Amino acid sequence: QEQVVESGGGLVQPGDSLRLSCVASGFTLDEVAIGWYRQAPGNEREAVSCFGNMDRATYYAESVKGRFTVSSDNTKNTLILQMNNLGLDSTAEYMCAAGRGAVCSGRGELLGADIWGQGTQVTVYS
Numbered sequence: 001q002e003q004v005v006e007s008g009g010g011l012v013q014p015g016d017s018l019r020l021s022c023v024a025s026g027f028t029l030d031e032v033a034i035g036w037y038r039q040a041p042g043n044e045r046e047a048v049s050c051f052g053n054m055d056r057a058t059y060y061a062e063s064v065k066g067r068f069t070v071s072s073d074n075t076k077n078t079l080i081l082q083m084n085n086l087g088l089d090s091t092a093e094y095m096c097a098a099g100r101g102a103v104c105s106g107r108g109e110l111l112g113a114d115i116w117g118q119g120t121q122v123t124v125y126s
Contacts, residue, residue, distance in 0.1 A: 002098075003024075014086065018122060023078050027100070033052050036079075047107060051079065
């Protein structure tokens with residue numbers, strides 16, 4: 001069964017950092033394009049970042065550039081989202097998504113994802 005499971009969310013204060021993990025099973029990271037989305041209460045789902053398996057490039061939404069970094073641990077089949085200098089507007093449910101035929105846009109969107117995780121909650125409070 002192909003699935004992704006997120007972890008690492010929590011309660012933090014502005015300026016803090018968090019590290020989210022997305023563990024993939026049923027496929028390897030080399031077989032898919034994979035990325036992160038987030039959704040805050042009352043808002044639409046927003047792309048955060050995307051890693052393309054074909055071009056091995058990472059794309060970020062403008063709102064997170066310079067603060068968020070994506071990396072992968074292929075030995076653990078895990079995608080990592082390092083989030084630094086979190087602000088109140090970072091509060092959201094963060095979800096991992098992947099797809100064998102998916103591609104990344106230059107704005108960090110993962111187009112054609114068909115594998116979605118349940119999400120992990122990040123709450124930034126002052």
